[in-house]
Amino acid sequence: MTSIRRRTLTLIIGLLLTGLAIISVFNLHDSNHEIAEVYDAQLAQNARLLQGVMRMPLASKEHAELYQAFNQALSEAMPRVDGHPYESKIAFQVWNPKGEVLVHTASAPTFSTPPGTPGFSDVVDLKNRHWRAFMLEDKQNNLRIWVGERDDVRSDLVDRIVRHTLWPNILGSLILAAMVWLAIGWGLKPLANMAATLRARHSGSLEPLQLAPLPSELEPMQAALNRMLAQIQEVLGRERRFIADAAHEMRTPLAVLRVHAQNLLEAGTEQERRESLEFLISGVDRTTRLVNQLLTMARLEPKAVAPVLHRIDLAETVRDSLVQLTPWLLSKNLELAFDVDNQPFKVVADAAVIDIALNNLISNAANFSPEHGVITVQLSQADGFYSLSVEDQGPGIDEADRGRLFERFYSRGNAQGAGLGLTIVNTIATRLGGRITLVNRPEGGLRATLSIPDGQPHDPLQRTTRALEER
Numbered sequence: 001m002t003s004i005r006r007r008t009l010t011l012i013i014g015l016l017l018t019g020l021a022i023i024s025v026f027n028l029h030d031s032n033h034e035i036a037e038v039y040d041a042q043l044a045q046n047a048r049l050l051q052g053v054m055r056m057p058l059a060s061k062e063h064a065e066l067y068q069a070f071n072q073a074l075s076e077a078m079p080r081v082d083g084h085p086y087e088s089k090i091a092f093q094v095w096n097p098k099g100e101v102l103v104h105t106a107s108a109p110t111f112s113t114p115p116g117t118p119g120f121s122d123v124v125d126l127k128n129r130h131w132r133a134f135m136l137e138d139k140q141n142n143l144r145i146w147v148g149e150r151d152d153v154r155s156d157l158v159d160r161i162v163r164h165t166l167w168p169n170i171l172g173s174l175i176l177a178a179m180v181w182l183a184i185g186w187g188l189k190p191l192a193n194m195a196a197t198l199r200a201r202h203s204g205s206l207e208p209l210q211l212a213p214l215p216s217e218l219e220p221m222q223a224a225l226n227r228m229l230a231q232i233q234e235v236l237g238r239e240r241r242f243i244a245d246a247a248h249e250m251r252t253p254l255a256v257l258r259v260h261a262q263n264l265l266e267a268g269t270e271q272e273r274r275e276s277l278e279f280l281i282s283g284v285d286r287t288t289r290l291v292n293q294l295l296t297m298a299r300l301e302p303k304a305v306a307p308v309l310h311r312i313d314l315a316e317t318v319r320d321s322l323v324q325l326t327p328w329l330l331s332k333n334l335e336l337a338f339d340v341d342n343q344p345f346k347v348v349a350d351a352a353v354i355d356i357a358l359n360n361l362i363s364n365a366a367n368f369s370p371e372h373g374v375i376t377v378q379l380s381q382a383d384g385f386y387s388l389s390v391e392d393q394g395p396g397i398d399e400a401d402r403g404r405l406f407e408r409f410y411s412r413g414n415a416q417g418a419g420l421g422l423t424i425v426n427t428i429a430t431r432l433g434g435r436i437t438l439v440n441r442p443e444g445g446l447r448a449t450l451s452i453p454d455g456q457p458h459d460p461l462q463r464t465t466r467a468l469e470e471r
Helices: 004-054 062-074 087-091 151-187 187-199 219-264 270-301 314-331 349-370 399-404 421-431 458-471
Strands: 091-093 101-105 118-126 132-139 143-150 309-312 337-339 346-350 373-382 385-391 435-440 445-455
Touching: 004 087, 004 091, 004 101, 004 118, 004 132, 004 143, 004 151, 132 151, 143 151, 151 187, 219 270, 219 314, 219 349, 270 314, 309 314, 314 337, 314 346, 314 349, 314 373, 314 385, 346 349, 346 445, 349 373, 349 385, 349 421, 349 445, 421 435, 421 445
Parallel strands: 337 373
Antiparallel strands: 091 101, 091 143, 118 132, 132 143, 309 346, 373 385, 385 445, 435 445
16 A cells, blocks of 8 residues: 555645646636737727828828828838837738728738628638738728738737746646645654654563654554553463463462372272372362363453352362362371351352462461461351451561562562462452451461451341341
């Protein structure tokens, strides 16, 4: 596709030349008409001047001498240094009633009979030359005055006018085209600068454009490019976060699978092998669910849409997760305790999301727990929330680090961690409408608590209504 400058210039110059041609045609027509009018007026004026001279009150002899002087003077009207070439192309003739020529110029045409119709006319002489003539009939002196002008005089004048008008127009059009070319280039300079800036950018650069000053026509383009760059940056960020989250989340399930595989190899009886194999299959299923959930969370992240929630038994979900994690914790010489109140824990949530959150909390606790330490999981209800707490016997957290614990890739100096566990738990808590809190225990260690709204009415009237609806 041709450039914008070339397309615009072609359109402008085309319109300019078309308009110039139309104007030139009209000018030529008007010039011909005006020249004809002026020359016709001169012919009529010259005829009346000649009539005035011919009406002078003279005697017959004096009239003859006047005619002779006229003829002598007019015969000298030849192109000379003190004359003009057009003199020979203008003619006068005067006839008496008998058709005798009284006065005539040397260049006057020869007619077989004098023209008889007064007024303007176009005639052709015996030499086949075209004349524009004016016939004036003087009834007072019985004279017929004829003034004529050859057509080539007018044609030559029109040609001169056309040449003197057309060439300046053509030259002016070329100069105007060059000026338009430069003007369009100046007008498109901001666009050229934007294109040069984009070409000069590194292929991996996603920083927004900051071109100023910028014409109002290019501001939407810059805004659209910046939005596109932001979207690309967001997509790449989501991909990086997904890869980091997936790597972080898959580490513990793979370690659990490895423990089950080792137990399978070391099993001494058929029952032990079968149990280890069942644990291995269950772990594979759990890892598959984890991968699917990570993919689901990655797909939902751009739109910030909450996961699909169902009414689940929170205690049963936590218990299933702990069963899967127990062999791995035992392999790390850690003990696991589960403390839960004897009451139903019905909540609207996603079991896979709860499993991911608990997995991360226990993994963090295991990373900072001493050998033969105890990790305690508690589930309780208070103040409209279900509280899922994970306690360890590690060093706890420094108050200076508390504000950064939920940042991505901040691992509190743990070389084995990726710094994503608490970030993922915090994201899950936000989506479930809850919160995550971290508190140092007085006896040592850290208590991480995931609080989830229980969704139960706390007003007595609301509780009665809810109970009737459930029945």
